[in-house]
Amino acid sequence: MSVEGTNGPACGRQKVLTLDSMNQRVKQVEYAVRGPIVLQAAAIEKELQQGIRKPFSEVIRANIGDAHAMGQKPITFIRQVLAICTYPQLLCDPNMPEDAKLRAKQILGACGGHSVGAYTASQGIETIRQSVAKYIERRDGGIPSNPDNIFLSTGASDAIVTTLKLLVSGEGRQRTGVMIPIPQYPLYSAAISDLGAVQVNYYLDEENCWALNISELQRALHQARQHCTPKVLCTINPGNPTGQVQSRQVIEEVIRFAAKEKLFLMADEVYQDNIYGEGCQFHSFKKILFEMGSQYSDVVELASFHSVSKCYMGECGYRGGYVEYVNLDPGVKAELMKLVSVRLCPPVSGQAVLGVITDPPQPGEPSYQTFLKEKTNVLSSLAERARLTEEVFRGAPGIRCNPVQGAMYSFPRIDIPPKAIEAAKAAGQAPDMFFCMKLLEETGICVVPGSGFGQAEGTYHFRMTILPPTDKLKVLLNKLKCFYETFTKRYA
CATH class of the missing domain: 1.10.287.1970 (Helix Hairpins)
Structure with missing residues (x-):
C-alpha cells in the first residue's frame, strides 16, 4: 500500500522542466510581431464577442504582413x-x-x-527547383541558376534559420557575429539569440530614407571585432519594417564590403515584387554580384531568400519558400543536405504554390489574362495604399514617415511627451509599447512598437502594415492620427 506523501503524487517531487532548468536561450528570444500587443488584441476581440462594450466595434490588425487575413483575394x-x-x-x-x-x-x-500527401526529397521536388531556377534566370536577365543550389523551405524563415545554423560556431571572442540592419525583422534577433550567436547592429539612416551606409557597416564591424568574430552580413531589400528599396550603387558597395571583410552575405528578398517608389527598382544581390565580374562572383558567398507569403501572392499559410546558394563550400553543402533531411521535407502544398508562381500562365494560355489582371490589381492597390499612408502621416504634426518605397509596411517616427515616457516607466513598458497599447485599448488599432524591431536611442516608432483595404486603411490612418493628437495633449 502506498503512503500519501512518499510514493504518491503529493511527494513534493520537483518538475524536471522549470524556468530555471530550461534552455536559457529560449527565454532571450523575442518576436514582437506576435508579442504582448497581439495577445492583448486577441483578448479584446474575445471581449467584443462576449458583448463587452468598447469605443470601437472591431480590432483592426495592422501588426503583421498577412495579406489574406486583411481581405486580399487569392490569385x-x-x-x-x-x-x-x-x-x-x-x-x-x-x-x-x-x-x-x-x-x-x-x-x-x-x-x-502522384499525391501531395507523400513526402518529397528533403531539398524539395526536383521539377519545382528547376522551375525556380528558370524563374531566377528570367528575373536576372539570363544569369545561370543551378537547381542543385536551390533548397525549398517552409517559408523564407525556415531557410534563414537553417542558413544561420550552418554559420554559427565558436565560444567567447570566437563566437559568430551576425550583422543585421536596425530596424530589423525580429526573426533575425530571435534566431541569433536561439543559436547563441552575437547580434551586431548596424543602423539604417532614417534621415536619408533608411539608406544603408558603408561607413556605418564599417563602424559596426570594427566595434564587434573587439568581442566576437563577425562572419555574416544580413540585408533586407525591400526593407522590413522600413519599406526602403536599395539602389544598385548601395548593393555594389555592400558586395565589395563583404568581399573585402570576408563576410557571408544573406539577402532577404521576399518583397521583390512590392516596389512602389518613383524611380525605385528591385535589383537582386545575385544579379549585381555576377555583373560585377568574376573577382566577386567567384568569391563572395551568398544566400538569397524568397517566399510565397508576400508580393502579390500573399499565401502565408502555405509556408512555401526557397534559398539559392552561391559559392557554398561542397563539404558544407553535404552537411546542409543532412540537416534538412532531419525535417523530412518542406510542406508539399507550399512547394506546389512555389511551382505555380515560378511558372505562371504565359501569353496565349487560357488563364493568362485573368492572372495578369489579378496580379496587376493587387500590386497597384498596394502602391495606392503606400502613397495614402505617406500622405496622411505627412500631414500629422509630431509624426514623421519616410516614403513607403516597397514591401508592405510603414515605420513612422513619433514624438512622445516626457510625461508619457514617465507614465510608461511607471507601467514597466517601453514608451512606444505604452503608446501602442493605449492606441489598441482606445481605438482597436493593433500596430507593433518600434522597440520590437530596434531603433536609434531616444527615437520612437511603430510598424503598421498597408494591407487593410483602402477604405478601412483610410479609417485606420485618420483614427490613428486623431488618437496621436489626443495622446500628446493628454500627456503635454
Whole structure:
C-alpha cells in the first residue's frame, strides 16, 4: 500500500522542466510581431464577442504582413492548381482551365504515388527547383541558376534559420557575429539569440530614407571585432519594417564590403515584387554580384531568400519558400543536405504554390489574362495604399514617415511627451509599447512598437502594415492620427 506523501503524487517531487532548468536561450528570444500587443488584441476581440462594450466595434490588425487575413483575394490560378493537386478528380472538371490542369499534372507526376500527401526529397521536388531556377534566370536577365543550389523551405524563415545554423560556431571572442540592419525583422534577433550567436547592429539612416551606409557597416564591424568574430552580413531589400528599396550603387558597395571583410552575405528578398517608389527598382544581390565580374562572383558567398507569403501572392499559410546558394563550400553543402533531411521535407502544398508562381500562365494560355489582371490589381492597390499612408502621416504634426518605397509596411517616427515616457516607466513598458497599447485599448488599432524591431536611442516608432483595404486603411490612418493628437495633449 502506498503512503500519501512518499510514493504518491503529493511527494513534493520537483518538475524536471522549470524556468530555471530550461534552455536559457529560449527565454532571450523575442518576436514582437506576435508579442504582448497581439495577445492583448486577441483578448479584446474575445471581449467584443462576449458583448463587452468598447469605443470601437472591431480590432483592426495592422501588426503583421498577412495579406489574406486583411481581405486580399487569392490569385485564382494559384488556387485552381492547388485545388487540382489536392483533389485530382478535378482534372476531369470542364470548368478548370487546361493550363491549370497541366501545371497540376506536372506537380503530381513528381510526387510519390502522384499525391501531395507523400513526402518529397528533403531539398524539395526536383521539377519545382528547376522551375525556380528558370524563374531566377528570367528575373536576372539570363544569369545561370543551378537547381542543385536551390533548397525549398517552409517559408523564407525556415531557410534563414537553417542558413544561420550552418554559420554559427565558436565560444567567447570566437563566437559568430551576425550583422543585421536596425530596424530589423525580429526573426533575425530571435534566431541569433536561439543559436547563441552575437547580434551586431548596424543602423539604417532614417534621415536619408533608411539608406544603408558603408561607413556605418564599417563602424559596426570594427566595434564587434573587439568581442566576437563577425562572419555574416544580413540585408533586407525591400526593407522590413522600413519599406526602403536599395539602389544598385548601395548593393555594389555592400558586395565589395563583404568581399573585402570576408563576410557571408544573406539577402532577404521576399518583397521583390512590392516596389512602389518613383524611380525605385528591385535589383537582386545575385544579379549585381555576377555583373560585377568574376573577382566577386567567384568569391563572395551568398544566400538569397524568397517566399510565397508576400508580393502579390500573399499565401502565408502555405509556408512555401526557397534559398539559392552561391559559392557554398561542397563539404558544407553535404552537411546542409543532412540537416534538412532531419525535417523530412518542406510542406508539399507550399512547394506546389512555389511551382505555380515560378511558372505562371504565359501569353496565349487560357488563364493568362485573368492572372495578369489579378496580379496587376493587387500590386497597384498596394502602391495606392503606400502613397495614402505617406500622405496622411505627412500631414500629422509630431509624426514623421519616410516614403513607403516597397514591401508592405510603414515605420513612422513619433514624438512622445516626457510625461508619457514617465507614465510608461511607471507601467514597466517601453514608451512606444505604452503608446501602442493605449492606441489598441482606445481605438482597436493593433500596430507593433518600434522597440520590437530596434531603433536609434531616444527615437520612437511603430510598424503598421498597408494591407487593410483602402477604405478601412483610410479609417485606420485618420483614427490613428486623431488618437496621436489626443495622446500628446493628454500627456503635454
